[in-house]
Amino acid sequence: MSFAVGLQCRACGKQQALAPVHVCAECLGPLEVRYDYEALRRSVRPADVAGGPATMWRYAALLPLPPDVPVVDLGTGFTPLLRAENLGRALGLHKLYIKNDAVNPSYSFKDRVVGVAVSAAIGFGYHTLACASTGNLAASVAAHAAKASLESYVFIPADLEPAKIVGTAVYGTNLVAVRGSYDQVNRLCSEIADAFPWAFVNINLRPFYAEGSKTLAYETAEQLGWRAPDHVVVPIAGGSVLSKIGKGLAELRALDWIPAGRTRISGAQAEGCAPVSRAVLSGADHVTPVRANTIAKSLAIGNPADGDFALRTIRDSGGSAEMASDAEIAEGMRLLASTEGVFTETAGGVTVACARKLARSGRIDPDETVVLYITGNGLKTLDAVAAGLGDAPVIEPTLAAFETIRAGAVA
Amino acid sequence: MAGAQDVVVRVPSPLRTLTGGAAEVRGAPGTLRSLIDELDVAYPGLKARICEADGSLRRFVNVFVNEEDVRFLQGLDTPLPAGTRVSVLPAVAGGSRADRRLAHRRPAQG
Numbered sequence: 001m002s003f004a005v006g007l008q009c010r011a012c013g014k015q016q017a018l019a020p021v022h023v024c025a026e027c028l029g030p031l032e033v034r035y036d037y038e039a040l041r042r043s044v045r046p047a048d049v050a051g052g053p054a055t056m057w058r059y060a061a062l063l064p065l066p067p068d069v070p071v072v073d074l075g076t077g078f079t080p081l082l083r084a085e086n087l088g089r090a091l092g093l094h095k096l097y098i099k100n101d102a103v104n105p106s107y108s109f110k111d112r113v114v115g116v117a118v119s120a121a122i123g124f125g126y127h128t129l130a131c132a133s134t135g136n137l138a139a140s141v142a143a144h145a146a147k148a149s150l151e152s153y154v155f156i157p158a159d160l161e162p163a164k165i166v167g168t169a170v171y172g173t174n175l176v177a178v179r180g181s182y183d184q185v186n187r188l189c190s191e192i193a194d195a196f197p198w199a200f201v202n203i204n205l206r207p208f209y210a211e212g213s214k215t216l217a218y219e220t221a222e223q224l225g226w227r228a229p230d231h232v233v234v235p236i237a238g239g240s241v242l243s244k245i246g247k248g249l250a251e252l253r254a255l256d257w258i259p260a261g262r263t264r265i266s267g268a269q270a271e272g273c274a275p276v277s278r279a280v281l282s283g284a285d286h287v288t289p290v291r292a293n294t295i296a297k298s299l300a301i302g303n304p305a306d307g308d309f310a311l312r313t314i315r316d317s318g319g320s321a322e323m324a325s326d327a328e329i330a331e332g333m334r335l336l337a338s339t340e341g342v343f344t345e346t347a348g349g350v351t352v353a354c355a356r357k358l359a360r361s362g363r364i365d366p367d368e369t370v371v372l373y374i375t376g377n378g379l380k381t382l383d384a385v386a387a388g389l390g391d392a393p394v395i396e397p398t399l400a401a402f403e404t405i406r407a408g409a410v411a
Numbered sequence: 412m413a414g415a416q417d418v419v420v421r422v423p424s425p426l427r428t429l430t431g432g433a434a435e436v437r438g439a440p441g442t443l444r445s446l447i448d449e450l451d452v453a454y455p456g457l458k459a460r461i462c463e464a465d466g467s468l469r470r471f472v473n474v475f476v477n478e479e480d481v482r483f484l485q486g487l488d489t490p491l492p493a494g495t496r497v498s499v500l501p502a503v504a505g506g507s508r509a510d511r512r513l514a515h516r517r518p519a520q521g
Contacts, residue, residue, distance in 0.1 A: 011470070011471060021425075022501075023423075023425045023471075023501040024425070024471075025425045025428070026460070027460070027469060027471065028423075028425060028426075028460065028461075028469060028471045028472050028501040028502075029470075029471045030471065030502075184478075187475070187498075187500065190423070190500055190501075191421075194423065194424045194434070286470075289482075303502075305502050308470075
């Protein structure tokens, strides 16, 4: 049962029926799904959710899923919310948690958004799934298409790292390498989406796709015993995840599933690509595009489509923002791994590094319940931390040889 | 009359209701501003979809002139010589001309 009743322009407010479109015909602004929250409130309760599967699909009632279409279930979501006492000591935060979304089926939070998009695609009658991406999204689309027995096309820049190509191609997708930058791939895909009857998850299905990120907020609240954290730190690429976490928490409050109150939402970006953080810190009304230059490739979007929405979400929540240098990003990855046993990609390093800055400057209170969103797996970005970590001593297989290097290490 | 002297404009699907379904239309050389005014005569209402009431480009519209985002050229005053290709696209997540040079070496994930 879905309570999604239509689409609405986030810029001008114009409403229309549910359809595989992402752009307002009036002002070309982005479209968002509308729900019948009154009907939802009457029909669904937290106890119903708690009886659901241990995946994101326990929140199916709060997602824009078409009726009579079984979800494409890879087992996404309901990922661990880990009490991070060791990292908390390092950052000076007494009630710190990590939402570890690195352990999803294709190793990033993108499975949440693609999961919703693939259902919408099937519901609208598409037979081909597609996306423009260079990594996390590419793998997730290919994996879901495989499970759903759909044709898929994944468009990537031709100069992509071999590991990402293999990590996507293994699912049996039609991988198309485009001679050009990610931006050119993205523009090409906008044109392909106009010309071919395909479900581009992050283009024509974007309103549905984006809703999947709300489950990050739902799970956090449920795992805390149906209450919201005081403060969350969220990495920003296009800005969609941050604003959807805000939307998810607002929905739970409106439904009275969690107590009234406010969660401060703070953003994390890389210094080499921080258009939203800079806007937050400078008091600007709008996000000004930048040229991206950072090792946090999954966050390297210089002109974030949902940047202004993320900015507004941060401001309205009383949150703040920070940015991390490449060195701080790698240090953040090592810190999380060495304190909590969680190996995250560069985006997670950004989040940890920015949380540290927010805590040190007093913008996170030490006694707040804080959740850091870790959205991707460290094995995707080994290069970022490889320097200095691959130099294990090589010894003969004798106890004496080991005792020699052990003595050297102790001395 | 179509010819090599024209400026060729790619129309995104949300705006094709105004162009009778045409994915491509043509205009005279000049500036982006003069082109938009000319097209608004041929396809009434087009300007209001692309521009704010004060005439500036709408926030959610990207206009590319020969692959270059006009916000990094001269905006509405960007000259359009004969044979120029103009592409109007709704803003979609995933970067713009602004990060293209570096993104070419460091691709961003979508």
